Amino acid sequence: MLVSRYQPILYLQYxxxxxxxxxxxxxxxxxxxxxxxxxxxxxxxICIVFAVIIIFLLFFNTFIFQAGLVSILVSKFxxxxxxxxxxxxxxxxxxxxxxxxxxxxxxIYMWDNKGYQALFIxxxxxxVLHYYFYKRxxxxxxxxxxxxxxxxxHREFERRR
Amino acid sequence: xxxxxTTTKKxxxxxxxxxxxxPRNNNAETTDETRPxxxxxxxxxxxxxxxxxTGGEEKPTPRRRAKSAPPGEKSTETADDxxxxxxxxxxxxxxxxxxxxxxxxxxxxxxxxxxxAPDDVGGSxxxxxxxxxxxxxxxxxxxxxKKARDxxxxxxxxxxxxxxxxxxxxxxxxxxxxxxxxEADEKQKTSYLxxxxxxxSQPLEKVFIETRGGFKGYNKAQLTKRMIQEQEExxxxxxxxxxxxxxxxxxxHRVFKTLCLFLHGLTAGLALWxxxxxxxxxxxxxxxxxxxxxxxxxxxxxxxxxxxxLCAISACDRFDIGNPTRRFVVQALTLQNGAVSIFVYLAGxxxxxxxxxxxxxxxxxERDPTLWNSTSTTxxxxxxxxxxxxxxxxTAILGWFIISLAPNADRLSKNLHEGDDEILAGExxxxxxxxx
Numbered sequence: 011m012l013v014s015r016y017q018p019i020l021y022l023q024y025x026x027x028x029x030x031x032x033x034x035x036x037x038x039x040x041x042x043x044x045x046x047x048x049x050x051x052x053x054x055x056i057c058i059v060f061a062v063i064i065i066f067l068l069f070f071n072t073f074i075f076q077a078g079l080v081s082i083l084v085s086k087f088x089x090x091x092x093x094x095x096x097x098x099x100x101x102x103x104x105x106x107x108x109x110x111x112x113x114x115x116x117x118i119y120m121w122d123n124k125g126y127q128a129l130f131i132x133x134x135x136x137x138v139l140h141y142y143f144y145k146r147x148x149x150x151x152x153x154x155x156x157x158x159x160x161x162x163x164h165r166e167f168e169r170r171r
Numbered sequence: 172x173x174x175x176x177t178t179t180k181k182x183x184x185x186x187x188x189x190x191x192x193x194p195r196n197n198n199a200e201t202t203d204e205t206r207p208x209x210x211x212x213x214x215x216x217x218x219x220x221x222x223x224x225t226g227g228e229e230k231p232t233p234r235r236r237a238k239s240a241p242p243g244e245k246s247t248e249t250a251d252d253x254x255x256x257x258x259x260x261x262x263x264x265x266x267x268x269x270x271x272x273x274x275x276x277x278x279x280x281x282x283x284x285x286x287x288a289p290d291d292v293g294g295s296x297x298x299x300x301x302x303x304x305x306x307x308x309x310x311x312x313x314x315x316x317k318k319a320r321d322x323x324x325x326x327x328x329x330x331x332x333x334x335x336x337x338x339x340x341x342x343x344x345x346x347x348x349x350x351x352x353x354e355a356d357e358k359q360k361t362s363y364l365x366x367x368x369x370x371x372s373q374p375l376e377k378v379f380i381e382t383r384g385g386f387k388g389y390n391k392a393q394l395t396k397r398m399i400q401e402q403e404e405x406x407x408x409x410x411x412x413x414x415x416x417x418x419x420x421x422x423x424h425r426v427f428k429t430l431c432l433f434l435h436g437l438t439a440g441l442a443l444w445x446x447x448x449x450x451x452x453x454x455x456x457x458x459x460x461x462x463x464x465x466x467x468x469x470x471x472x473x474x475x476x477x478x479x480x481l482c483a484i485s486a487c488d489r490f491d492i493g494n495p496t497r498r499f500v501v502q503a504l505t506l507q508n509g510a511v512s513i514f515v516y517l518a519g520x521x522x523x524x525x526x527x528x529x530x531x532x533x534x535x536x537e538r539d540p541t542l543w544n545s546t547s548t549t550x551x552x553x554x555x556x557x558x559x560x561x562x563x564x565x566t567a568i569l570g571w572f573i574i575s576l577a578p579n580a581d582r583l584s585k586n587l588h589e590g591d592d593e594i595l596a597g598e599x600x601x602x603x604x605x606x607x
């Protein structure tokens with residue numbers, strides 16, 4: 011892959027991660043209106059979806075994938091993929107629950123429900139793991155060895171045929 | 172008179188060495204201009220007779236005398252010469268000639284200037300080679316002599332045998348002359364030579380290359396050196412892009428790492444400040460504490476989340492928990508490397524998130540004062556907050572301390588750089604082993 015092609019992709023991934031972490035940190039401060047809060051949550055979820063799409067487009071671009079060895083790719087990146095999906099579902103759940111409780115009054119005190127606080131803490135902690143694994147995957151997919159033919163791929167292909 | 176005639180003729184012819192040449196060229200263009208010169212020649216010829224009488228047959232000597240002797244005549248003749256010359260060519264070049272050789276040379280000057288043109292046309296290749304000046308001039312002179320026969324028919328026609336003997340002298344004469352005339356001659360010729368060079372391409376030392384400012388001359392040797400250098404540079408360049416996607420990724424990672432190294436310290440410093448502030452405000456009554464701290468509570472919570480998250484990511488990067496090896500896990504569990512900092516920071520993150528209920532309660536105190544109505548809940552909530560806040564601050568400082576013990580630890584970039592092959596190779600080995 012060319013640097014000129016990889017560079018904007020990596021920057022876009024960093025941007026999506028930054029938007030995500032910023033919203034995670036400051037949505038509690040930005041609860042002026044329920045609509046604003048809703049838009050912020052939607053933006054955050056769309057960011058996660060875009061990040062996942064970009065990662066998968068990079069997967070499709072690798073030589074291993076194009077050679078039909080999808081299982082290798084999946085087994086290599088199963089941890090980041092699963093963490094991302096878990097994080098996305100946690101985000102979605104938390105956002106839905108928050109909007110449901112705050113829609114009438116954004117400044118309601120809602121930490122009496124310990125389940126909500128537990129979900130909040132798990133989601134935020136999982137976010138950190140998601141950032142780490144996503145960043146690592148993005149950097150790893152910059153490795154030119156994924157995008158060119160190699161002896162190893164040939165042997166792998168022969169074995170699996 | 173007859174003797175005189177002969178002597179006069181002898182002298183001029185010898186002198187002529189050049190004079191007879193003039194008429195030869197006259198046929199082309201300079202008939203009008205050279206005629207007056209020829210007339211003058213006769214005068215100087217008479218005057219130089221005296222010189223010739225003393226000098227005898229030696230050719231160079233009379234000329235030298237002619238140069239030195241007639242300064243008076245010069246003044247008169249040079250005036251005419253300059254007129255003639257100016258009509259012919261540029262005065263600069265001519266002026267030199269008239270001065271040293273006013274009488275005998277005038278004609279030649281005009282001659283040469285005229286003759287050089289046809290000569291160059293005839294033998295431009297030879298004329299371009301300056302080292303071969305003497306042989307070329309011999310030939311030229313002979314030609315001139317031949318032409319002198321034809322052109323200046325009057326003296327040649329009188330007695331050929333006499334003139335033939337004279338011609339031999341002329342050839343010698345010319346040879347001696349060459350040394351003197353060479354410089355001036357060449358200068359004259361330069362004008363024609365340039366045209367000759369344009370017409371006949373000759374290999375040059377210089378190469379002319381068009382730049383923004385026009386054409387510039389470069390030495391061939393220098394140019395070849397530079398071209399070789401450029402080629403080497405070009406050869407070096409294409410190798411870089413093959414590695415740069417990885418290197419670009421690692422460069423961004425290094426930037427992030429440097430930024431996070433700063434954030435580790437900032438988090439620790441902010442945590443310390445937070446602890447101090449909370450304990451200072453704790454000296455006051457609870458309501459006083461809430462009055463002061465309620466505006467600060469939620470922003471501090473948000474900033475702490477951001478900082479802890481970034482620090483935890485950085486700690487994970489440094490010790491790359493995504494690629495654990497048995498050796499690394501053992502080292503981490505026995506606290507031999509700084510991997511504990513990951514757990515410290517994650518603990519700090521969880522503690523920070525755990526305080527959000529109290530902090531949000533403080534944040535909402537303005538809008539909903541009922542939240543802080545009962546003194547018992549206030550006391551328990553504030554006690555919980557102080558302890559959690561202290562624990563959070565301690566984890567931040569501890570994490571920073573562990574990271575600062577090995578600030579250059581960067582296992583992720585190392586693994587990215589070389590580890591992938593190992594992973595692929597390891598996977599392959601496992602795969603090959605399992606079916607067998």
